[in-house]
Amino acid sequence: MCVRGQLSNLERKNAEVIATRFREEPRTQQRFLESIKWDGPKLRGRCQESVATQYARSDAIGCVDESGTSKSGRHTAGVGRQYNENLGKVDNCVVAVHIGYLTPGFQVILDSTVYLPKEWASAPGGRKQAYILNDVQFRTKPEIALGQIDHILGNGIRVSAWTFDALYGRDGGFLTGLEERGQVFVGEIPGELPRMAAQAEDSADGVACTDTSTSAS
Numbered sequence: 001m002c003v004r005g006q007l008s009n010l011e012r013k014n015a016e017v018i019a020t021r022f023r024e025e026p027r028t029q030q031r032f033l034e035s036i037k038w039d040g041p042k043l044r045g046r047c048q049e050s051v052a053t054q055y056a057r058s059d060a061i062g063c064v065d066e067s068g069t070s071k072s073g074r075h076t077a078g079v080g081r082q083y084n085e086n087l088g089k090v091d092n093c094v095v096a097v098h099i100g101y102l103t104p105g106f107q108v109i110l111d112s113t114v115y116l117p118k119e120w121a122s123a124p125g126g127r128k129q130a131y132i133l134n135d136v137q138f139r140t141k142p143e144i145a146l147g148q149i150d151h152i153l154g155n156g157i158r159v160s161a162w163t164f165d166a167l168y169g170r171d172g173g174f175l176t177g178l179e180e181r182g183q184v185f186v187g188e189i190p191g192e193l194p195r196m197a198a199q200a201e202d203s204a205d206g207v208a209c210t211d212t213s214t215s216a217s
Contacts, residue, residue, distance in 0.1 A: 002032060034131065045155055048110055052156035055106050062152070062159035063100035064145045064168055066115070068093040077130035078114045097144045099152060101159070110157065111148040115141055141167060142174035153181065166190050 005018030015029040068084030070093045077094070084091035095115040101108050120126060121138035139147070145168060166188040168174050178185050 002029065041151075044111060044151070048152055048155035048157055051101060051108060051110065052158075055101075055103060055108075056158070057103045058160060059103065060157075060159045061102045062110075062149070062157075062162045063102060064097070064149075064162060064164040065100065066095055066097050066141060066167075068095045075126075075130065077132055078116050078120055080117050080119065082117065095141075097141050097148065099145065099148045101157065110152055113144050113148060115144065140171070142171040146174055146177045149178075149181070149183070160184065161186050163187060 001018065001022050001024060005021060006013055008018075008021065010017055010021060015033055016026040019026040019029040066085055068082070068086050068091065070084060070087070070091055071079045072092070073079070074092075079092065079094050081090055081092055082095055083089070084093040084095070087093075096112050097115060098109055099111045101110050116132070116136060116138055118138050120130075120132070121136075126132075145164070149162070162178060162183055162185040164185070164187040169187040169189040175185070175187075
């Protein structure tokens with residue numbers, strides 16, 4: 001029921017709405033999400049291993065992206081005023097980082113991780129109320145994505161290249177991490193980044209540098 005609800009055309013997809021849609025008691029769905037223990041990482045690993053063995057292709061593309069889900073309340077784990085890429089503006093929402101895998105005729109989400117803002121990471125009361133585990137700490141979105149890629153590579157998936165937008169393209173740690181892992185990538189790089197790198201290099205050499213040219217995005 002939970003999976004069918006998430007894949008349905010329902011406008012809102014919380015436990016109560018999904019249960020009502022399929023004529024079930026809301027407490028059944030709520031108990032499944034809150035109380036029943038299941039091994040999420042193991043399930044994720046099995047899914048990734050299936051993709052690696054059944055859908056491997058030399059021209060596969062890995063896509064790093066995020067999405068935002070608007071929320072009206074303040075108690076959902078990770079909710080807050082932050083940029084919602086789905087709407088293109090700041091909104092009260094929950095943001096998740098996703099890794100997609102695409103080949104001709106096949107596409108799948110390999111991993112999804114909710115982004116936990118700093119104010120949530122440092123709020124013991126809110127963490128407990130939202131059932132956030134103690135080992136879940138604040139990580140930037142590029143750090144989350146790099147961790148996801150490690151799991152994916154560890155489960156045997158290979159891609160011809162990774163793609164991502166400027167949020168990840170401006171993060172030096174993320175780009176370096178991909179290079180250290182021997183990964184090819186084609187991503188958006190902010191127009192000011194090459195000039196900033198050149199200025200830093202010139203400054204390190206004791207040369208003052210001022211760029212007044214117009215950048216092409």
